[in-house]
Amino acid sequence: MKKRSIKKKMSGHKKQLLGGIVLSLPSMLIVAIFFLLPMLFTLGLSFTDWNGIGLDGRFVGFSNYVDVISERFFWQILLNTLYLIILYVPIVNVLALVLAAILFNIRSRISVAYRSVIFFPNLLSPVVVSFIWIILYQYQNGIINKALRFCGLENLAQDWLGDKFLVMPSISLTIIWFAVGYFMVIYFAGLTIIPTELYEAARIEGAGRVQQFTKITVPMMMPSIKINVIFSTIGAFSSFEFTKVMTNGGPGFYSATLALQVFNYAYSNLQYGKSLAIAMVMATVAGLVTLIEWMLLRKKGNI
Numbered sequence: 001m002k003k004r005s006i007k008k009k010m011s012g013h014k015k016q017l018l019g020g021i022v023l024s025l026p027s028m029l030i031v032a033i034f035f036l037l038p039m040l041f042t043l044g045l046s047f048t049d050w051n052g053i054g055l056d057g058r059f060v061g062f063s064n065y066v067d068v069i070s071e072r073f074f075w076q077i078l079l080n081t082l083y084l085i086i087l088y089v090p091i092v093n094v095l096a097l098v099l100a101a102i103l104f105n106i107r108s109r110i111s112v113a114y115r116s117v118i119f120f121p122n123l124l125s126p127v128v129v130s131f132i133w134i135i136l137y138q139y140q141n142g143i144i145n146k147a148l149r150f151c152g153l154e155n156l157a158q159d160w161l162g163d164k165f166l167v168m169p170s171i172s173l174t175i176i177w178f179a180v181g182y183f184m185v186i187y188f189a190g191l192t193i194i195p196t197e198l199y200e201a202a203r204i205e206g207a208g209r210v211q212q213f214t215k216i217t218v219p220m221m222m223p224s225i226k227i228n229v230i231f232s233t234i235g236a237f238s239s240f241e242f243t244k245v246m247t248n249g250g251p252g253f254y255s256a257t258l259a260l261q262v263f264n265y266a267y268s269n270l271q272y273g274k275s276l277a278i279a280m281v282m283a284t285v286a287g288l289v290t291l292i293e294w295m296l297l298r299k300k301g302n303i
Helices: 002-045 063-069 074-106 109-123 126-137 143-150 167-191 196-204 209-220 222-238 241-246 258-268 272-301
Strands: none
Touching: 002 272, 063 272, 074 109, 074 167, 074 209, 074 222, 074 258, 074 272, 109 167, 126 143, 126 167, 126 241, 167 222, 167 241, 196 209, 209 222, 222 258, 222 272, 241 258, 258 272
């Protein structure tokens, strides 16, 4: 009898496994066609001198990778990209989570209005957003510097996009303004599934709002935090519109990023092989950074 029951359980598990495989086949096929195959195709072309026309690129081995990495400003560009990640990812996620928590606790029509206003920049094109902030950042007639001069703080007026020390923080602020609403919506959705009983019990125990936020909200929001951190990291790696429109990588190469170099190699220099090579380098760096973030968040959230 025991053997029969064990056999029945094993057959039931096999059926479940087979059913899961059959149900996942369509999505696996979509991933293979639209992600894995293009990735392999890109990897193959990165070893050629393909010019973007036809498929007659000549195999050149690792020379594209050697040329890209040995470029004079490659390491500066790589550091710029990592600097953008360091500036952008923590600030946009902390700000989005705090805004979501504040608006969630308001619970009125005003909250809906504020959410709409904060989310609105994300509906605009990155190019439009870039031009808006160029107007704000202009040295002579920019709104920021005019406001500082009007308040008697002329010494604080800066060439925000022309100073090599200020250009990356200025671009980061622009991207944060553009993206914070998107991540706020995800955090807001995560807050709705936290049981209210936890907050009621904490209030009975005498916990204040700060303690409730740090001891209940943040731990319960770890799945959303993990998703947003990874999404924001990938978005920062792949974004080039802001640097292209606002500075085109200047001054010098102090605001150039890996994504911008992918664009420049392909469309400015027509060196598609090198463009794909630096794209593979960017994908590798992005994968390593994302993996480190995933491990840290997994350890922090114990999930």
